[in-house]
Amino acid sequence: MRILSLLIILFAACGTNVPAQNEAKPQKAFNAPNGKPFPAHWGQPPLRQTRDLRILPGGYGRGSGTLARWIQENLAADAKDPGRAKIKKTPKDQEIKKLEKEIAQMKALLITSKFNTEGLAKYMARLKKKTARLAQLKASEKGKIPSFEEWLKDGKKIPAGLNFTGGSPWFNESTGKNRSPEEVYRMIFKKNPKK
Numbered sequence: 042m043r044i045l046s047l048l049i050i051l052f053a054a055c056g057t058n059v060p061a062q063n064e065a066k067p068q069k070a071f072n073a074p075n076g077k078p079f080p081a082h083w084g085q086p087p088l089r090q091t092r093d094l095r096i097l098p099g100g101y102g103r104g105s106g107t108l109a110r111w112i113q114e115n116l117a118a119d120a121k122d123p124g125r126a127k128i129k130k131t132p133k134d135q136e137i138k139k140l141e142k143e144i145a146q147m148k149a150l151l152i153t154s155k156f157n158t159e160g161l162a163k164y165m166a167r168l169k170k171k172t173a174r175l176a177q178l179k180a181s182e183k184g185k186i187p188s189f190e191e192w193l194k195d196g197k198k199i200p201a202g203l204n205f206t207g208g209s210p211w212f213n214e215s216t217g218k219n220r221s222p223e224e225v226y227r228m229i230f231k232k233n234p235k236k
Contacts, residue, residue, distance in 0.1 A: 073112075075102025082125065083115045133178060140175040144168065176200040177231060189226050189234035197222060199229065 071079045071086055077100065079086065090105035097104045098113050119125060124134075147168050156164060180186050180200050187195065199210065210225045212218075223234045 073097065073101035074104045074108075075100075077101055079112075080115070080119075087111050137175065137178050140171055140178070144171055144175060147171070173229070173231070176229065180230065186230045186232060189223070192226055192230075193222065197225070 069085070070081065071083075073079060074097070079101075087107050090107040093106045094103055095106060095109055096102075097109050099116055101108075101112055147164070151164065151168070177186070192198075210228050211220055213220050220228075226232070226234045
């Protein structure tokens, strides 16, 4: 009975500290030994650290080798993926991620499955449509879709990640002839080259 009353007093004094379900948890800010705050997306620095003292990377002052390694790993991850600090992704980012996943799954299925001729043609058309949409989103992500003249000046480059049935957008398999730059531009960017 005595333990139960002690627990009740403890809960009353400290509270249960249970956040509301819809309440967003604020990210706790952690500071380096010199007072400079670490980026919030890095999370909490390591609790257990060695006793050696060294200069920390990134201008964070002096600290342990464990802390130095943690900072260096986070700096490297930020350099590798500059968008990892983004807390909220835009709908376009989400669509790009979804398309990349779907295309990878479709390509894997293409390798392992056996299609009949008609089924393969339909499947490849769907894959081509998704790939073109992904290339269009990525092109607009880097900036704007280049004009026809800009695309010609840039060397008529095909955007990365854009695959074509038959291997090249420059050759039309159905007619056996080469396509003009205008046709290729229209295929890639879904835009009239004259505008």
